[in-house]
Amino acid sequence: DIQMTQSPSSLSASVGDRVTITCRASQSISSYLNWYQQKPGKAPKLLIYAASSLQSGVPSRFSGSGSGTDFTLTISSLQPEDFATYYCQQSYSTPGFTFGPGTKVDIK
Amino acid sequence: QVQLQESGPGLVKPSQTLSLTCTVSGGSISSGSYYWSWIRQPAGKGLEWIGRIYTSGSTNYNPSLKSRVTISVDTSKNQFSLKLSSVTAADTAVYYCARVILSLGYCFDYWGQGTLVTVSS
Numbered sequence: 001d002i003q004m005t006q007s008p009s010s011l012s013a014s015v016g017d018r019v020t021i022t023c024r025a026s027q028s029i030s031s032y033l034n035w036y037q038q039k040p041g042k043a044p045k046l047l048i049y050a051a052s053s054l055q056s057g058v059p060s061r062f063s064g065s066g067s068g069t070d071f072t073l074t075i076s077s078l079q080p081e082d083f084a085t086y087y088c089q090q091s092y093s094t095p096g097f098t099f100g101p102g103t104k105v106d107i108k
Numbered sequence: 109q110v111q112l113q114e115s116g117p118g119l120v121k122p123s124q125t126l127s128l129t130c131t132v133s134g135g136s137i138s139s140g141s142y143y144w145s146w147i148r149q150p151a152g153k154g155l156e157w158i159g160r161i162y163t164s165g166s167t168n169y170n171p172s173l174k175s176r177v178t179i180s181v182d183t184s185k186n187q188f189s190l191k192l193s194s195v196t197a198a199d200t201a202v203y204y205c206a207r208v209i210l211s212l213g214y215c216f217d218y219w220g221q222g223t224l225v226t227v228s229s
Contacts, residue, residue, distance in 0.1 A: 096160070099154055
């Protein structure tokens with residue numbers, strides 16, 4: 001099975017900061033990597049699919065990069081509504097999908 | 109606008125079977141462009157993929173749950189369902205249904221709001 005790790009597990013940042021979250025797969029997953037944002041009590045929301053494609057309606061301050069085993073999610077200028085937990089998810093392997101453990105972004 | 113809505117008992121006794129249904133509106137579950145999936149999240153923890161079903165009825169399950177999980181689809185009602193047998197307290201979680209879009213790298217593009225299922229006697 002493909003295992004996903006994320007770093008850091010949490011971070012504190014200020015509005016306007018540039019934030020980078022890393023996701024690593026235990027084996028190559030090509031570009032089959034997606035990113036989600038989850039706020040407390042809400043369902044996850046798709047931000048980035050196929051490693052670097054921005055989902056419709058998602059602000060352009062969010063971007064994704066990487067391929068193979070190493071991926072990053074970047075928020076170019078953190079906004080108050082961006083404080084949330086972020087999950088990566090691989091969709092390469094059969095039978096199934098695996099999520100990373102999450103990165104919580106909170107206010108410094 | 110596609111919407112997904114989970115329904116089912118919020119309380120299940122240990123050793124019994126958890127049963128949930130996801131009703132899809134705003135689109136056809138019979139479309140060949142999607143899988144339909146279940147994901148769960150224990151309180152304060154991360155997301156765990158449970159399994160998926162295609163409109164044909166073909167399924168894939170998380171190996172860690174495979175022996176206890178059944179996902180089925182009812183195209184006439186535009187619904188798909190989850191059954192998880194022999195539940196324990198460890199199965200207490202918010203359960204989400206979600207759509208997997210094949211053309212966007214198999215990502216979850218629409219989610220239900222989630223339903224809390226507690227396993228307790």
